[in-house]
Amino acid sequence: MRKLLVSLACFLLIPGPGKTQTRIGITAGGNLSNITWKQYSNKQNTRFLAGYQFGFTITTPINIYKRQLHIQPGILLSRKGFQQDYSDYLGNGDYKVAPYHIEVPVNFLYLIPNQSDKNVFVGLGPYIACGLGGQWEIRYDGNTGNFVGDIEYADISDQRPPQYNISDEAFNYGKRLDYGVNMLVGYELWRNLQVQAHGQLGLRNLAPPKNGVTGNEYFKNISLGISLGYLL
Template identity: 30%
Template sequence: MKLKHIAAGTALLFGSFLSHAQSGQLRVGLNLANVSVTPNGRVNDANQLTSFQVGVIGNVKLGSSFLSLQPGLLYTGKGSKIQKGTAGQAGYYKQTFNPMYLEVPLNLLFKAPIGGANRFFIGAGPYAAVGIAGKVKTEGTNILGQTYNRETDIQFSNDDPTTFNKEEGAGLGLVRRFDYGLNGTAGIEGKSLALGVNYGLGLAKLQSGTNSSADNNNKHRVLSVTLGFKF
């Protein structure tokens, strides 16, 4: 499936939600990304990678003033890093893995007034994402003291999202194109700004051709702090 068709489909999906939104916000955020390294889903904090997100979030009220549905379309970075040794010394090695996704989160939010126009919000929901770009950067110093630095594009499998139980184009060294998982979010919003903390729990393994339901190893974990400009 061609990437432009996937991106167009993602945008149309978000557009269908946004058409029902009563308000929205432009969001920017700092991502603290990682990848689980154990079967039970734990991460190594030393592998945390700093990335970013930017996008649009909608707000659809659900009858009560306390409940709303929050769809979004985000360009967001995930991944992790590995580092051994000290920069400049023999044996030093560092690699960063930073795939970029178009992500559609859909959260159900509960909002409680805390004074004036300010509200506290908390919510959760699913997300779906498609990998569209990304880099693997490697640097280091060999045992002879020679430094090296290289950068390669991340290669994704050519998957078709309509065949949920089958991954087309899987192969060694390829990253699974489609990611999905669960979100949790909390924060404070006012008349014009919204400050939030979010956590994304990936349920799909990164390596193409692997069984995502086998265990929780090799899955995205993203903690983010976001600022929304309401419109």
């Protein structure tokens, strides 16, 4: 088990010129996440929510047609979600939904040839993620107060009272398992430090099913972020 964890632990650390060994490191950064949400073709107005991610990766070089490519699996803990304007009989406010995910990305990286010792790279690859729960919060304007509750992953026929009722404990985030595509571009600042900008596009419709069938609702994750990585 320890060897498995070490092999998953890592970062986006790419070998410099003449280096061919596997590199292990750690990564951490911030993100802005949102959702694409439609109900019966009516688009819900949502906004980006600030979150974070951290974890480990392992980067291994592979040679294909004399190109310096790398494969980079990893394991990350991330906080995503969205926010939107909210209004009910208590007044107006801000509604935030912030789930946690364990993500396993597998990126393929390409080092862009250059004449310096620094590495510029781009990457693309799939990811799979599992929702771990989280919290929603309604923060009203003025002194009305705040309400908080949990996030659940459930069939509509099994869930607790409607998620938009402030007396309800849970927001139904739909399907727990998510998958999609990662895109990134990065730069090696110093020998052991790298910075990268990345985007993520969810491909699975996470809308809650009813009796096992997804209806006319469309609910997908998207995110943008920036992170730093350090070579151990």
